[in-house]
Amino acid sequence: MVKLKYVFLIFCLIVFSSLMLNKTTDAISNGDKYFLLMRYRDAIAWYKLDSTSSEAQWKIAKANICYGDVTTSSEKEQYYRAGEQAAEKCISMDPTNSNGYTWRAAAFGNIAMYEGSTSRVKLCTSIKNDLLKAIQLNSKDDIAYSILGSLYREIGNISWIEKQLAMTFIGKIPDGGYVESEQCFNKAIAINAQLMRHWYELGLLYTYWDKPEKALVAFQRAKTCPVLIASDKNKLIDIEKRISDQ
Numbered sequence: 001m002v003k004l005k006y007v008f009l010i011f012c013l014i015v016f017s018s019l020m021l022n023k024t025t026d027a028i029s030n031g032d033k034y035f036l037l038m039r040y041r042d043a044i045a046w047y048k049l050d051s052t053s054s055e056a057q058w059k060i061a062k063a064n065i066c067y068g069d070v071t072t073s074s075e076k077e078q079y080y081r082a083g084e085q086a087a088e089k090c091i092s093m094d095p096t097n098s099n100g101y102t103w104r105a106a107a108f109g110n111i112a113m114y115e116g117s118t119s120r121v122k123l124c125t126s127i128k129n130d131l132l133k134a135i136q137l138n139s140k141d142d143i144a145y146s147i148l149g150s151l152y153r154e155i156g157n158i159s160w161i162e163k164q165l166a167m168t169f170i171g172k173i174p175d176g177g178y179v180e181s182e183q184c185f186n187k188a189i190a191i192n193a194q195l196m197r198h199w200y201e202l203g204l205l206y207t208y209w210d211k212p213e214k215a216l217v218a219f220q221r222a223k224t225c226p227v228l229i230a231s232d233k234n235k236l237i238d239i240e241k242r243i244s245d246q
Contacts, residue, residue, distance in 0.1 A: 040067035149184030
């Protein structure tokens with residue numbers, strides 16, 4: 001009788017473990033489905049059902065940032081900061097997961113808009129370090145290359161005098177410029193040529209760089225990419241305007 005009780009208990013534990021495993025697996029897969037539908041808050045709710053998973057955490061970060069990009073101005077900051085927190089959890093759970101660093105960098109880039117000058121310079125350094133770490137862990141991380149390209153472009157748009165003043169009063173701005181930006185975008189495109197962001201941001205680089213012909217080519221190529229996230233719709237509107245203005 002005692003043996004039967006133990007056998008029954010072990011059987012119950014196996015069934016319970018199996019159910020829990022299926023639940024967490026379903027949580028991420030269901031979250032992915034809602035993410036593709038661009039229903040980001042629903043995706044976040046599903047991912048949170050598997051909150052002990054580093055994969056769920058970076059996907060929570062990604063969904064928060066994507067929603068922050070398209071929500072009202074008054075809500076944006078809270079979603080970007082929630083994205084940072086989730087990315088931090090991913091990194092603490094699994095320091096070898098490149099996605100944690102990529103999406104923390106993305107969150108930092110958006111949070112910088114709400115910070116003062118000194119904090120922005122520090123965030124620039126953090127963003128660069130996170131993206132280089134992500135690329136070190138995963139050389140095929142096109143998102144990391146793309147965000148790094150955007151960072152280098154913005155650094156390249158700062159004059160030498162402004163950089164010297166910044167170094168004197170608020171801290172050193174990371175090295176980089178238009179050449180490094182172009183290299184990063186080209187690497188991102190070589191990995192994934194169907195992501196609109198890569199072409200759109202490359203077009204912005206050539207606009208800054210006063211290379212209108214190359215900008216036009218990049219924007220036209222961006223138009224051919226599928227709409228994968230909600231902010232792509234805003235990119236298409238901006239692309240049409242930029243093309244018509246040339």
